[in-house]
Amino acid sequence: MFGVQVNKINLKNSEERLEVHNFLEEFGLKLDDDVDYTVVVRQEGKIKATCSKAKNIFKCFAVSDDLRGENVTSTLISNLIDKLFEEGIYHSFIFTKPDKVKIFTSLNFKVIYEAEDAIFLEYGLYDINKALDKMIKEHNIDLNTSKGALVMNCNPFTLGHRYLIEQASNACEEVLIFIVEEDKSLFPFKERYSLVKEGTKDLKNVKVIPGGEYIISSATFPTYFIRQEDVRLKAYAEIDAGIFGKYFGSKLNIKKRLVGEEPYCNVTNAYNQTLKEILPKWGMDLEIIKRKEYEGSFISASKVRNYIKEGKIEEAKNMIPEVTWNFLNTERGKEIVEKIKKSNSPH
Structure with a gap:
């Protein structure tokens, strides 16, 4: 991934927050108000991928088409998991669209429940049972x-x-x-x-x-x-x-x-x-x-x-x-x- 950097966003900085918001808008997504940690992948200074968390819930994912297949999602998820470990949290969740389920199951997330328009998965040391x-x-x-x-x-x-x-x-x-x-x-x-x-x-x-x-x-x-x-x-x-x-x-x-x-x-x-x-x-x-x-x-x-x-x-x-x-x-x-x-x- 030559020329790609992973950066943490300062969510208190309105300009940085707006930049992530605008990137997500391109995918018909939005930046939820409750996110407490956001990272982005940049190429030539421009955001090409992002993900966030709110406590132990992962959310607000988007990856540009030109970075698909570059293992970017795995890099972003690893970053969030490392952040949770720093916070002493060893269990996490994600809600996503059903068509994205394979991305997350390939990263060892387990499906808890699938609805028509959303799917709920978990990752970590224990599970619902x-x-x-x-x-x-x-x-x-x-x-x-x-x-x-x-x-x-x-x-x-x-x-x-x-x-x-x-x-x-x-x-x-x-x-x-x-x-x-x-x-x-x-x-x-x-x-x-x-x-x-x-x-x-x-x-x-x-x-x-x-x-x-x-x-x-x-x-x-x-x-x-x-x-x-x-x-x-x-x-x-x-x-x-x-x-x-x-x-x-x-x-x-x-x-x-x-x-x-x-x-x-x-x-x-x-x-x-x-x-x-x-x-x-x-x-x-x-x-x-x-x-x-x-x-x-x-x-x-x-x-x-x-x-x-x-x-x-x-x-x-x-x-x-x-x-x-x-x-x-x-x-x-x-x-x-x-x-x-x-x-x-x-x-």
Whole structure:
């Protein structure tokens, strides 16, 4: 590869960032906002290939036609893997188009799940089956018991969440609650997990479990190679539902996934519809439960956050269990309340 250099891009430099953005545009791609490390290959000063990462997710790949076959992808991937090793991370993922799968499987990536418009692969010291084996051991999950499951963010834990969990507890022999671990919420994972665990300890057939890396949040799903929002949402939902059915369902003996009815949010509605289509392929039913109401409207975590943001914390009190109310009045809780008041984020 005579005359080719691999360079790290300074993502804080708007000119360098724009140069990568413009190169990706030529391929109908974009540079995702959350990338934290980007490298490029140049020839005669011009970008001819690039790739990036956001934490341990590889993304934003493009290689010019005149460099194809030069082993450029392998060079770029090796650079990213070396960077992750420096950061003490030994496991990585990539979402890409199905027609690119051979490139990455040839570099020892393993396919986890393939949807119509996207494919999800992993690389590293362990895989999804080992991760689930570890989960079974750590949380003492009885594989002989038929289970129901809920996947929740709980940002924060509300009486609506508690109601859904109670309904699941009454309907199923055992219930697993997976709390989304991705920290893209105003209430950090540690606090969300702790509130749900404390707030459901009276329900003896309920186990609260960290969701781990394989319960993908929509915030994690990349946008760089799927521009249309509806297609992107469908691809994300297919992969997330497929992974849950194929791996979590079969390995943990989950026969039913329960979700709250979604009267307001089209995105969640579309997601629930995809669950309904995909889960039965893996022997799992979907049950949609009508949400709990307060004063004529459905309780939601976003309403609670809005009340907190507007300084109406007493109004929020009617929608949250005692465990959440007590937490909001601790020092840590007050810090989060102040953060919410200053935030423009919907999360």
